[in-house]
Amino acid sequence: MRAAGASASTATGASTATVAETSFGRIRHWLGCTDVVNGLHMRELFFEVPLDYDDEKNAAAGGEEEGKKKIVVFAREVSSSRRPSDSLPYLIYLQGGPGFESPRPLDSGGWMDKACESFRVLLLDQRGTGRSTALTTASLALLDSAHDQAALLALHRADNIVRDAEAIRQCLGQKQWSTIGQSFGGFCTVTYLSMFPSSLRESFIMGGLPPTDKGCTAHKVYTHLFKRVETQNKKYYSRFPQDVEKIRQVFSYLLKKRSVETPAGNILSAKSLQSIGIRFGSAQCLESIHFMFEDPFEVTGELSYKFLRDYDSLISIDTNVIYAILHESIYCSEGGPSGWAAESVRKEYEVNECRNFDASWAIANDEPVFFTGEMVFPFMFDEVKQLRPLQEASEILAMKSDWPPLYDEGQLLRNEVRAAAAVYFEDMYVDLNLSLETAQKIKGLRVYVTNEYLHSGIRENGPKVLEKLMNMARNVEPIR
Template sequence: MGDSGPSGAHLRSYRENVSSSMCVVDTSLGRVRHWVGHRDVVSGLHLQEHFFEVPLDYDEDAQGARKVTVFCREVTSSRRDASALPYVLYLQGGPGFESPRPFDSGGWVDKATESFRVLLLDQRGTGLSTPLTTASLRALGTAREQASHLALHRADNIVRDAECVRQCLGQAQWSTIGQSFGGFCTLTYLSLFPSSLRESFVFGGLPPVDAGCTAHRVYSYLFKRVRAQNEKFYARFPQDRERIARVFSHLLERRSVETPAGNILSAKSLQCLGIRFGSAQGMEQIHFMFERPFEESTGELSYKFLRDYDSLVSVDTNVLYAVLHESIYCSGGGEPSGWAAESTRKQVEASECREFDAAWACKEGRPVYFTGEMIFPFMFDEIKQLRPLQEAAEVIAMKSDWPKLYDEDELARNPVRCAAAVYYEDMYVELALSMETAAKVSGMRTWVTSEYMHSGIRENGAVILQKVMNMARGVEPIR
């Protein structure tokens, strides 16, 4: 893509400002240009920008390869000299979300900067890494051309980007922290480039590594987790059952309501807010949202309620998450994901839990159950920024020729010190499947805890990071 890509103007402006710091490195994956951006200071931290121009498609001929920019923010403590410290690469959850932007030295970052230079990677397509938006994707051409481009933004190429960064920074090896989908990327890293890793720490992110598409199996487990979280929610806030049912009945009667952001709020789209039930304070967030959902004078849903809904819809600013979400479960095998969450939901509603059917629940006086971390086809009708990507999403859903993400033989002889925090009641990454995977990775130690939810690293990051580091390093003996 060169400078003609979505971030071309941004790329050119940085070249003009920092051209003296640009270098060209011949990595094992191709020629990469690296330049250093601005240096900033926030409370307790020094921040340094790094940009890398890497191949869009690593299988293309090196001479004619299209390029994308990958951005990393190096974070060090302002309280100590970090020049001699090794790097740890942070792999963000998602897919399709940029790395966190540090405001101060709290949490896991504070702990990590005691012994590392932390590198916050904006995975390709996110943040400042040639971001994929609705507008930039539409500019690529047809739905098939969009899908072909999107397919290059999975864990395998994220890891290849990381390899280019490692070599540009002159690191023989480095460590990784993988949160959620970042853990999926870690298992891909251990499969493709184990010799590049010194140690790996995973938090709520051990994926099934079987060949083929595991999406249907994953969702058959996760709907049970979501059902349990709904039962907890209504047990904690029994007063919400009636007021929530009133909102769903209102939407079912009118079919839909347009929100201030131009989204369509239907019963099914409102159910998607259950994704919040898997993180700390998520239940409280939904509880307070339904305190006063209607305008008393008109009986219509209030502007505040509709705005609250818009603020909780993150896939409109991170469309990559919606389009590629099910593909993270496809590792070779010639199988498509095929809207696995949608088909699994229909099976669950028919045979296990009809409360996911809002119309039935309202008619029968049953509580309406919210759904979880799932992407459904109707979202591409009802979320404004996803509508133009509907055809491309369908192509991705039906794609069957996905490359492998994991190498079980390589994982079985894994030489890298590694450990994982596995959350007992994780609503997004199934415990049973995580433990299956842990057993396939040589040397992988697991800490199974019910004290934290999927967001544990954000709840008590310093303690959790230290615990997992100690396990990987053998400071805590096997027992």
Template sequence: MTVSYRQPGVVLTDRHFTVPLDHDAPTGETIELYAREVVASDKANQDQPWLVYLQGGPGFGANRFVGKGAWLGRALKEYRVLLLDQRGTGHSAPANRQTLPLRGTAAEQADYLTHFRADSIVRDCEAIRREVTGGAPWTVLGQSFGGFCTVNYLSTAPEGLTAAVVTGGLPSLDAHADDVYRAAYPRIERKVAAHYARYPQDVERARRIADHLLANDVVLPNGYRLTAEAFQSLGILLGGSEGSHRLHYLLEDAFVRTPQGSALSDAFQEEVQGLLSYASHPLYALVHEAIYGQDARPTDWSAERVRAEFPQFDAPKTLAGDAPLLFTGETIHPWMFDCDPALRPLRETAELLAARTDWKPLYDPARLAANEVPVAAAVYHDDMYVDTAHSLATARAIRGLRTWVTDEFEHDGVRAGGPRVLDRLLTLTRDEA
């Protein structure tokens, strides 16, 4: 059953689809996908081309907009938009500690989750495109991991695309996860240095909090065990347009005076648990490194192993001296599955995925070199989440792709920039600029 309803300036329609769990076994098990169709109120009865939005992540459902927020208003001037909850997220067969036990053992859960990468998401898009558009090709907008999916789309089903737009999401075509993180840690260090240059008072604040955590066993109200390493992972904020400011305000309210001395404030603990918990997006933690798997090499907790090559990120060593504490960024570590109650039951499943050696290639360099789909990509200068050099190498490998390299935005430019980013990229796909 389809249900339509209104928000300011838009008409929304809930859409549901049935697709194979394994597209190579089309008569086997199926899963249910959800997407929200959005159209401008004054165009609700008009025929328009379609744009499908692929969210960043992996593991996040599509944006829940109210009205025409961020880039959506620009898109609705000429498209019907399909906001797809990618498989495993939102209302699309959600994968979490509550649902995954339905699959059986940890090994069966890990096997199931191998079907939740970019290749399966793109085949979902192709399956539902025929139902949504009647077979006509559509435009895809891929943000971050959604851009990884878009490059897979160009590799495997370009006939389904009228145009492709990527924001902060051109992946390396052949890098192993180790290569990704070796490039990432120096980038993260630069972001932390820039934060401390802006807010020098945060150097002492961060050291004091980490010292407290090394000396005390702190468990947040939701059961999350807050260690010094977990505190460092708040650096993930530094990749967003307002992230440095958010981190600063968080640190300044960390301690409160009590009859027993000073303690981490309730307000600090409440905000930190919301930032660190994977309860709303556990799939991100489970398959984040798997999105880089393309051959017989296991990912094997790559971010954790590579971090050992950068000892300046080690909190005890840092605090033994006088160097600033370094935060980390978009990295997943095995200790997260011990600290986070939303992940603890999934530790064995995560270990099996990290050890997996049968990952299929995600990109086809030969097909990309012969690409005929109009493509434009925003590449954010020194993007903390996606390496700029990797992105530019991939841009050169995709025939006809036009890049917009900018330091005006961080990784969330398509949101923070409102309609400007999408407008610029659509213009590039049409050779209008």
């Protein structure tokens, strides 16, 4: 099998690496560049970690065996230029996703400014993303088979993301540190609380309490979430009733044409256009879709170049393929295949609950066409250009039934780490009721339920939400 991505030994700065003794063996790490951006001091950190922590070779003493597979994990340390930071504790940020790199700070505003009052923030590019050894369509094409691709991708879930973070903590000489997890980053946080609780001082979760049942909960999750997506569609058309007919016209066009190629080489079909409803769950989401449909056609009657470009800009699974391929697997713990759960639930929901998700039915019955939400469907691997070469690997992973555990419910029930979670009442991505079920399983977890934000509280008013969680976790706000 040929290597996917650049080897750690060729990374810039590797010749000046420091070697740390960790519970995972010897880990090389090194500094990259330092920089200042609008009130923030930043420095780049690189860590050479095992690709597979369960590999016997990787677990062997010394850790220098020939052929041992390593990857690089990147993190950016951020601190305020207004405050000395060397003595501040670390707060590691776990990004939403899966498969998305950490944000790139442009200034000292938002939640980052609040966090930098009392922490050095570590923005982790989770394995496979950003400046870590990235998994892309091009890098995966270097592997010999779809089975090799699937095996590699399977090593990029929350359990190994957490092991990477734990190795980094030890390399930095921190006895404990704090975590902040947004969305999927909250899933990773609950995995961290399960696997390495003694390493955590406190944890803050924003819109990211996962179902922790054994097996695969994807079918259960999407059954709940389709109801929330239906609600957001109704809110959209209630706010913009003038869009009902415009949107039907676009879907009628696509159903007649069957598909249109976009400037990025993607295929726009009725089903793929419905998938932009993933945006309905964030701030200014309804407005952005409304403006997209203002004038979708050229004078010739064809879909406009601008409309097609807008569609390309709204999808991100072509630049972050891990998200598409591993999305359903985040709900699989200790076995149980996902089996394309979203597709299965959609078919059931269209027949038994809401026919508007069937664009053909909606148009034939003069009804609004409903958009779908945060769901990955098999057709995407035909229609998204960067996903087409990964179709076979995605099928292998959808049928994989031997997923390792992500959560330890016994440990969560014994939890002693100070923790607080923001749960958003109308969250379209992480169901309220399932989140509250999980909250009951984590001893001492304090929960802030609010309808002030959708899923994007960290972007809408990050300082307020973070301060609330910090005060709750630390019992500055008394238990009521």
